[in-house]
C-alpha cells in the first residue's frame with residue numbers, strides 16, 4: 001500500500017484488521033472468510049469478496065465519530081479464508097460449521113465474510129448446538145426459502161435451517177422486497193411463523209427502530225442471535241456488486257446503522273456479509289459498504305463492552 005499517503009495520526013482500518021491496535025484493548029472480534037461462490041443461482045465470483053472487503057478497509061479510518069469509539073481499542077483476529085472457493089455448497093458445509101465452532105470460542109463475536117448466501121446455513125449451525133436457542137435476523141431483499149428439491153444454493157439457506165429444526169418464530173427478516181419473492185415462498189414463511197418486515201415498513205419506521213425491535217423480540221426467545229447481512233438489501237443504485245438488489249432498497253447508511261446496533265447487542269454473536277461479486281462492482285461501492293458495516297459492527301461491540 002505504498003501508494004497511499006501515510007499519516008501516523010490517521011490510522012487505517014486495514015492495518016487494524018491486520019493486527020495493529022491500541023496499547024490496551026478490550027474484547028475479541030474474529031473475522032473469517034468463507035469464499036463460497038458455487039451456491040449462486042446467478043453465476044458469481046463471490047469468492048473474491050473477502051479480499052475486496054479487506055482491501056476496502058484501506059480507505060477507512062478506525063474512528064467512529066457518532067459513537068466516539070476507535071476500533072483500535074478492540075482486539076481483532078483475522079483468521080483468513082477457508083479453502084472453499086471451489087467447493088460445492090454441500091462440501092463447504094462441514095468446514096464452515098467447524099470453523100465457526102472454533103472461531104466463536106472465547107470471542108465476543110465473529111464476522112464472516114462471504115461468499116454467497118449459501119454460507120449462512122453452516123455458519124449458523126456452527127454457532128450453537130441447539131438451534132432452538134438460536135435466533136436469525138436477516139437483512140435481505142429475499143426470503144431465501146426456495147425449495148430444497150435439488151441442491152443447497154444461495155436461495156434456500158433459511159429453508160434448509162427450518163428443515164434442520166430452527167423454529168420459524170426464531171427468525172425475523174428485514175427488508176424483503178416486492179416482486180423479488182413469490183407468494184408460494186411467502187406462504188412458507190407465514191406457516192413457519194417467520195416475522196417478515198417488508199422494505200416499505202422499514203421506510204416508514206426507520207431502520208433503527210425496526211432492528212432494535214427485532215433484536216429485542218429475538219432476545220426474549222433465544223440465547224444467541226445470528227445476523228445475515230445480504231448486501232442485496234440495499235437499493236440497486238448502491239449495490240451493483242450484488243445480483244439480487246432491487247430498486248427501492250436500503251441505503252449504505254441504513255445498513256451501517258443496523259450493523260452498529262447488532263454489534264452492540266449482547267446476544268448477537270455472528271454477522272455475515274454476503275452476495276458481493278467484486279467483478280460486478282462499480283467504484284468499489286458495494287465492497288466499501290460492506291467494509292463500513294464490519295467497522296460499525298466492531299464499534300457497536302465496543303459499545304456493548306463498556
Ligand SMILES: [Mn+2]
Nearest residue numbers: 117140144230
Ligand atoms: Mn440472500
